[in-house]
Amino acid sequence: MSVVVQVCARCAARWPVLGSPAQWCPRCHGVLLAPIRTDQHQPPASRGFRWIARSPLRRGGLAAEPPAPSPTPHYDEIPRWGLHDPVEAPSARRNWPELLADKAAFFLTVTAGLYAFAVFAELGRYGVLVRNRTRLIDPTLLAVSDIAVFVGQAGGMLFALLSGIGGVCWLLRMRRRAFARAKTSDPRTSTDVIVGCAVPGLNLVMPGVFLLEVIRRDPRAVLLVRVWWSLWVFGAVLVLFNWFWRSRPGLQAMADGVLLSAFTALVASATAVLALMVLRRLEGRTLKGAKEPVTRWVVATGPPPQKVAEPDAAQKPEVTDREVVAS
Incomplete structure (x- = not known):
């Protein structure tokens, strides 16, 4: 159906x-x-059904004539519409705090080298003074000695100032990163850190406090900070004593002042080296700046050592001369 x-x-x-x-x-x-x-x-x-394509028709039913060619479309001016895609141009301004923080290790290295050079320059001047007691000194040698002392002491002071500025910038960056890793906020503002490191008197106490606040369970870093802190305070006291000693009259006092200046430069060089060690330690790097390898200590478990019983004297084999020679 x-x-x-x-x-x-x-x-x-x-x-x-x-x-x-x-x-x-x-x-x-x-x-x-x-x-x-x-x-x-x-x-x-x-x-x-099926589709059938036909030419367009006019109202009268006849096929429409092809339209006259029109001019190519074009813009009279640059169009103002479109997607807003701003391109950020690289900033011409340099980030000076970050740049100084990156250069802090270089400044400390140069400071340590200049003060070490100042030690030898001061010792050379002392040798010139000792020789001058019996003989006249060549003016050229005196000029070389004066230039060496000036380069060592003045250059050391200049780079020590740059090291201080770079160290403050580095300390601010280190505190920011340390508290960011701990997911907490820094209890001290940038102004507090700068004032504590720049004001005379406070800069003998607060830098060590600021450093100890960012150390996390690293006894070696704590020891380095404490040693550097002690040497930093001792060096400041030594500088004040050096200025007091230079006010004393007499040739012997001047000669002793040269030795005191050499010792002060030695302490300053050691302080710069310790500051560089603290900086590298907190960054996880070696003194030369290479990445410090990470050492992981693992507790090894195994069977307890077994005690081997020694054979009795009666059971010990006899060793002949031939066996001794062969062994």
């Missing part, structure tokens, strides 16, 4: 035609195809 049905072009559902053909599917509201009989072997998804 054949039945006339309509197939939905969307859901492929079949709907019997009871009267006139329907246009829309009751289920999905898709387009119903032309009615077909079920006994015909026509594919259910075949369409009952």
Whole structure:
């Protein structure tokens, strides 16, 4: 028995035609195809219509004439519309605090070298003074000695000042990173750190406190900071004593002042070296600046050593001369 049905072009559902053909599917509201009989072997998804392309028509029914060629579209000016894509130009201003913090180790190295050179320059001047007791000194040798002392002492003071500025910038950066790793806020502001490191008197106490606040469970770093702190205070006291000693009259006092200046320069050089060691230690680097290898200690577990019983004297084998020579 054949039945006339309509197939939905969307859901492929079949709907019997009871009267006139329907246009829309009751289920999905898709387009119903032309009615077909079920006994015909026509594919259910075949369409009952086809597209035909025709030329556009005028109102009168005749074909429209091709339009006249128009000029190529162009802009009279640069268009002001479009996506806003700002490109950040590299800042011409340098980040001086970060630059000085990176140069702190270099400044400390040069400071230690200049003060070490000042030690030998002061000892050379003392030798010139001793020789001058019995003989006249060549003016060229005196000029070389004066220049060496000036370069060592003045250059050391200049780079010590640069080391102090760079050290404060480095300390601020180190505190910022340490408290950021601990996910806490720094209890001291940048102004507190700068004032504590710059004001005379406070700069003998507060730098050590600021350093100890960022050290986390590192006994070697704590020891380095304490040794540097002690030497820093001793050097400041030694500088004041040196100024007092230079006010004394007499040739012997001047000669002793030269030795005292040499000793002060030696302490200053050692202080710079210790400050460099503290800086490298807190950065996790060696004294030369290389990355310090990480050592991990692991508890080794194993069977306890077994005690080997020594054989009795009666059971010990006899060793002949031939066996001794062969062994």
